[in-house]
Amino acid sequence: MMNDPIALVLLAVLAPMAAFLLIAVVFPLRRAGRPAAMVSILAVLTSLVSAIRAWQLAGSVPEPIRAIWDWLPSEHGAFATVGVLIDPQSTLMLILVTLVATLVQIYSLEYLHTEPPAALGRYYAYQSLFVFSMMGVVIAPNLLQLFICWELVGVCSYLLIGFWYRKPEAARAALKAFWTTKAGDVGLLIGIVLIYRLAGTFDLLELRQIIESHGLDVTGLGLITFCLYLGAMGKSAQFPLHVWLPDAMEGPTPVSALIHAATMVTAGVYLLVRTDFLFAQTPDVLALVAWVGGITALMAAILACVQTDIKRVLAYSTVSQLGYMMTAIGAGFAGAGFLHLLTHGVFKALLFLGAGAVIHAVHSNEMKDMGGLFRKLPQVGIVFIIGTLSLAGVPLFAGFASKEEVLGATLAGGFMGPFLMLLTAAFLTAFYMFRVVFVVFFGPPKAGAGHGHAANHAANHAANHAANHADDHGDDHGKVHHSGGDPGFLMAGPLWTLALIALAIGGYFTLNHPESEFVLPGWLTPVAVLVALGGILLAFLTYERQAVSADALASAFGPIRRAALAKFWVDDLFEAMYRRLLLGLARVIGWTDRYIVDGVLNVISAWTLDGGDALRRIQTGRVGDYIFALAAGLLVLMFWMGGSF
């Protein structure tokens, strides 16, 4: 059992599913809240342990291990199969998913302690299903299973973003996330169907064999890879389908951590990593991926600079980092993108959970309510700074090596434009993240912050948590000590775990530079580090020393700033498209239905009525008339028949 990778991976995948079914079906368990949470955490811990063991085993075998079972039989072989595909890539991804999920679930126990038990049970049921679906995507040996789990991921993100469904913004954000990703999913589905038509199989390994033996006509492949990319575009929030991700911040912060680090947004990047052999045949689509990635990275970084909500800054930084990964994949080096996906998963989860701890203490998402928190929350401050340094790409921290790999890959792929965009985005990343750090942790303390329960409680807490929980919040405060101080063990534990992992990864990769498929130019490392340090310095001068006035900085970039405040009008564009195109089309169709389809029917029925009215008059009711008509008819008949006599 412990040495069979297939059984281990199956255990890892099915444990959260079992937990979900248990919590969902046994409703006293769900209503009880915390016991349901225990079941869920136990299941995901099991998954984590099995995933780590499976990774060790998978590393020792050169070939990918595949186990499939028939699902939809057909005349010649199974039409569709389900199963697992185990290789270092998928098991590594499994570890990331289960690790982040485990820590998020433990963290949520304290973060959501004010939730009523039934809501908590619901939360953990969704969490388990979410983990299961994401693992289903990760281990999928064929595109059909991948698509099903992919859609499940979408549903779970909808459920969790809209967890506080009584809050209208949360419900809207959940819908927006669902529809936006769904728009991409249509492309993915079309792509999968086209692949089946072209190659006759959904199986990833078989597809790879067919491609490698040049048994496939690659002329139609460009459309297919573009369709696949559309799906990844929606899930991984690439421009212009990135609009859902910032709004998804309406969900609970641990959910944001899960969505941004391990599940959901990583699925799109992972899909491209898994199908990189297909994309390698279509350089045009790859170039598109790279350029869109670069644009996404730069645009999101600019947007992050003007946000005032701490979670929105992090959300845009996720969009930006996803752009990095996509650019590396587009440059033809999926390995670099995948590496950045893994390191980003760790430190972004760390950042989100850290931000959650801050929000939990201050009861506000707005950075203007925060300041000087380092003294009140020293632990949170330290781990948040570790995460920030990782994201900024400072040596010895997690994001350093992977970001450099991405930059190098872009350069090696010959994409100068995206490379410059990424470099600018790296500068901005360091700047906006340290802006958060300096404002939140070192700036002057804000009145009411930290101990704002009495003053800000009604306003901020109602905005933060669902309004219906505001009443019972007061009773809970006696039990949990978080007013003004560091979070308890359940929240601090995951934070420190992630921080240490981020440090370990960073240290390891700084010392042993990952083996590249390409040559990094010697000047790249100093430039990347200098750019990051430059961003940090600018943030330091602006927000800590106030040597550079933030207002002057804002006015220096006036047009860009105004554009960024308007989110580059992408949301407006979508809204205008909705209003003009969709509603216009609906109006045309409505008019056609009302006046053409209904009109024809109405005219026919009116004619029938008029005709009936006219014919009615020959029914005089006089016997003589009837008999006359009878006789006349008889005569006509007789003359008519006369010829045949």
Next chain:
Amino acid sequence: MPLSAYLTLAAILFSIGLFGVITRRNTVGILLGVELMLNAVNINLVAFSRFHDTEVGMVFTLFAICITVAEVALGLALVILIFRSRKTAIADHVDWLKG
């Protein structure tokens, strides 16, 4: 006399009867017209019976006369009933079926 003479007589009689049925407004007059038409048919039957040398036509005529008697009885009964309820014997006044 040839057969055509009998048939012509029957046709004339039938037409007179039909004319009466169509033009008479009195219900009893209509019934009389119907009687004329029936008898025209009877003349036809008898004439054919005679010229084809069979008795079938005569037997048929006897039946027709019997049924006519019953029909007239029924028709008159209806006329009386209508007269009782509508206080009229004019067919045009009985126009419940008018559309």
